[in-house]
Amino acid sequence: MTAASTTRRFDFASDNVTCASPQIMAALHAANVDCVASYGEDRLSSALQNRVAELFECEVTVLPMTTGTAANALALSALCKPYEAVYCHQSAHVMTDECGAPEFFSAGAKLIGLPGAQGRLQAEDLEAACALARSMGVHHVQPAALTLSQATEWGTVYTPDALKTLTDSAHRLGLRTHLDGARFANALVHLGCRPADISWRAGIDVLSLGATKNGALAAEALVVFDQSVVQELLFRRKRAGHLWSKMRFLSAQLLAYLSDDLWLHNARQANTMATRLSQGLSALPSVRVVQPVEANEVFVEMPTECIERLRATGYHFYDWPAPAGIHGAVIRLVTSFDVCAADVDALILAAHR
Amino acid sequence: MTAASTTRRFDFASDNVTCASPQIMAALHAANVDCVASYGEDRLSSALQNRVAELFECEVTVLPMTTGTAANALALSALCKPYEAVYCHQSAHVMTDECGAPEFFSAGAKLIGLPGAQGRLQAEDLEAACALARSMGVHHVQPAALTLSQATEWGTVYTPDALKTLTDSAHRLGLRTHLDGARFANALVHLGCRPADISWRAGIDVLSLGATKNGALAAEALVVFDQSVVQELLFRRKRAGHLWSKMRFLSAQLLAYLSDDLWLHNARQANTMATRLSQGLSALPSVRVVQPVEANEVFVEMPTECIERLRATGYHFYDWPAPAGIHGAVIRLVTSFDVCAADVDALILAAHR
Amino acid sequence: MTAASTTRRFDFASDNVTCASPQIMAALHAANVDCVASYGEDRLSSALQNRVAELFECEVTVLPMTTGTAANALALSALCKPYEAVYCHQSAHVMTDECGAPEFFSAGAKLIGLPGAQGRLQAEDLEAACALARSMGVHHVQPAALTLSQATEWGTVYTPDALKTLTDSAHRLGLRTHLDGARFANALVHLGCRPADISWRAGIDVLSLGATKNGALAAEALVVFDQSVVQELLFRRKRAGHLWSKMRFLSAQLLAYLSDDLWLHNARQANTMATRLSQGLSALPSVRVVQPVEANEVFVEMPTECIERLRATGYHFYDWPAPAGIHGAVIRLVTSFDVCAADVDALILAAHR
């Protein structure tokens, strides 16, 4: 075979198989001059603090970090004591995909998974779970924090109002709130709102802001709105080995990511391509998109022979547990900032064949 | 003043204030093409495994990571149980500079600091400490691991024989051994030996191999010789948030670092400059170099007015606790791969003034 | 004042509101002579080892302890690593009633709750959960242990065969097995089998053997069949503050408990009274016993006015979450070794009124 083997075949397994954006590579290069103070006492790290404060329209503390797992687990460790509980969606990344990182960082706090259609939680379920815990006194871990994902694990998005309802409930119950924003930019673009609208203005105390999946090499940031946990986070970050000595190289990535709307530009491309993919596949009679496509993930029920054909053609993607009410095989397709319409159309075409 | 302010003034505070080597930046760029599998299932990560195996002349497993604190603490967590003890020099980085990272990663194992001139441990002290612990049974944490630093915190180096004496003693006592090689390349260049001679052939089970201080942006690697701890390390790395999704960008740094003798070239420059600095300062009658200079650190006893003058000139460096027998003020000066003779001579000149 | 106030009104809230058996008090007194070696190096502690070995017909190591929570959490901490998973029934005591003790002792291992009618697990559910975990590699905590309760939290009992089916499945999957036997004697009496039949012969590696609820002041024991975890348990017990210095006073309780069939005698009385209570209440048209009564707990669906009347009369008991398919209010009534038929009949009478 000739043409086929040289054809670029975009990988839909995850948005973490992608390259870094050229702007971010350029920023790394620009940062590579002179001796500068280590551990974040450098000019780029200061500039990053200012840029995030400006974007989020409030005072914040930014802790750059390498992975989303580290950001999530660190945040939760400062929001709860070891004998307390963190409430999350039962499909949340912290619950199922981080090898117990929250339990490790928090010295054994308990994640309690709650149900919720389309990956979204309901305040009633949170309230019932907290009431049960409180009623059991010292025999049960006590409610301390709520963590939400935006976009969710099912590629859906909370509106600012939906977030506010949940965080109001949490705060009333004495919980603090964390948002796993591995795909925060994708949600932002979908909603067309401002960063503050789905973070502190919606009652979020600490945000894990992702960049790796959307154009960085390896860069996430804790954006801390609740200044009372900052000191604790600084020590816990060092203790967890997540304080870079040459911090400028981490700050530079994030600064470029948040400059000139790069993060929005990249997320918009990913979301647009997900919608295109969803629409293209829906046209097939035997195919059904099983969750609303609001970010850059498409969950598709598909005949197994079609799934096998796509794999045989060379496509990568994950099988996914079917949501309630779906009985066929489901796959997850993830688009990203560097997929283009031709890549998407090629997959649609392969599925039609 | 005019000229002075534009003069480059190299920073001697630490080898972590430096840039990245151009070869490593180039490798990052070269790695930034195509979709590739995440979490280390990429070509560069495989190549890194092969390169390290070749350099160390044995089968190894390499776990790339971001910081030395993470590498050290992860290694120790797999070498001991929470109710066990890790023996180290009382001035070791794991003991004093990692904010309790080993205790965190190991769930509360106890570091027991032992004395030792010039930053080096003695087998007799290790043996006495282990005998005490064993004699106390369940009331005392039990000996599990020995961790050494190469080069040491005092800028000295263990010979292969000295390492072997210590690790033989440790293994006889049932301990496993770890080497903190944040400045491994500097020791290697000083000794003129092969990597294996001061690692597995000298009885080391797990090595933290540093690159950040010697030319990388942020890259360290656990080089695991004792394959029985590999599985545990893989899970612990993920759980600690130290598994990069876009691993290629970490592997690329390390691969470039270990290619074309870059690591040795860089370390040689740092060591040579340290020797030059030491000799230049020793010529001053009131100055005394208080530890043998065998790597890239120079510890100097100096009149306080001289120290103040250097700081006033714009130099950065740390005050350091005086070693036994020294009563004057001591500072630490660190050289690195990108300091040049003119930088060193400028500091010497400033000290002479 | 009338007769009512002087009537003894037995407390059905739990079997931990009871006294200690006179035989156990007598054993404490008998133990209170002479200086004896501390930390278990005494004659009574040796005798206890022998007695348990004899009763269980195999070599065992016995670690006396104060609470069931300590026994369960210690056992699990030796059966799993911090990045591993322990499978249990979703209503298990370790999951809901120990304030995260297993997470604390294990440094953050994850309990994964599985469903199962009448408080009993099914091997298929265990197998499916383990398969999911294995498929996710380093991203998910890995299967390490299975913990079962005998009798269960719903007052039901596993037959030896049912236990064996589960432990066979667990061992095939590479898991080790723990049995929470807070009410082991009640199960034993119900089944009429030998202790070995529902412990090691049924594939259990470590047993938490309860005595406190069945006649002791405060005494539980880990009965360890898998000798490979003994050393670890000894250190972990001390480290958790659960090694009594005057161990004889703990061993004496357990020795008396296991002598002259006291444990069986006490459990038989509790079980018989539960059956009597269940039958008496079932005779009421509006009352329904919602779980099989196989030990000393009776779960009853009852009109709320009846519940309120019982409370007004002075009875203590807990409201309980209704099992699947039951829509009315459910309460739990627990009998114990020192309840008598008159006590039970008085409650039945009060319910009939």
Place this chain on the structure above:
Amino acid sequence: MTAASTTRRFDFASDNVTCASPQIMAALHAANVDCVASYGEDRLSSALQNRVAELFECEVTVLPMTTGTAANALALSALCKPYEAVYCHQSAHVMTDECGAPEFFSAGAKLIGLPGAQGRLQAEDLEAACALARSMGVHHVQPAALTLSQATEWGTVYTPDALKTLTDSAHRLGLRTHLDGARFANALVHLGCRPADISWRAGIDVLSLGATKNGALAAEALVVFDQSVVQELLFRRKRAGHLWSKMRFLSAQLLAYLSDDLWLHNARQANTMATRLSQGLSALPSVRVVQPVEANEVFVEMPTECIERLRATGYHFYDWPAPAGIHGAVIRLVTSFDVCAADVDALILAAHR
């Protein structure tokens, strides 16, 4: 067989080889009536709170527990975060004899041992250690708590003024304070002061009050003066498996211990016997008591043939590391509430032979 074998030979190895006081056994019996609420909601547990408040002349919360290791480690876990430091004497029980319990309960906080003659700390050493830690910022665990032992591990006692000097210094530095009072009654009797004088009035925030070594079966209590840590301690106690269900049996021991001056009476006997032992042995020319005898421990330098002769006669005691300046063999002899003058004189006689 002769008289020798039937002679009672009191055991001087520790005060934990002793019986329980008859008054405490009687209290257990008296407590063994009726159903009572579990987990401390009983009448005896309330009475204990009142009795301790009365004795200590202030509001307190009392948490009964089984072992001193548990009490110490629990207390420290509520006084520090995992990334913080606890300062103690380098010979403190928490440092050397608890198998890392403080590290376990605190999730890896670091104990930092300080020197000090006769087992007593000096404020200057504490201040210097804290200054070093603060100067290192996130790289070093930060000062959180000071723990002292009263009586000390060398059988000496802090005066109220000496305690106050240390706790003033600690509080000024932002540390909270804990007192390990395993032998609190012995110190109290030596000083002839009131309980408050060497606890909260001397700046202690949480006290581990021992009873086991001085007449109980197994009973210690955390006496909490700083009410801000009470809630945390309640949850941590349960989570650690140290909350007795039949709490009355623990409270009864402590209540009897603190009633009718039993604790003082017992401690006085132990102290008096220690003084008698010390004086009797000092009369021997080759024997030297190497620490002031202020409680119930006597540290003696003795010719090895004399030590061996005592052991051959049937006496038990521990070899002890010699304090600074002593070059001969040192043993520790511990007296207790149930040793009598004849027992002591018999040992003195055996040493003279």
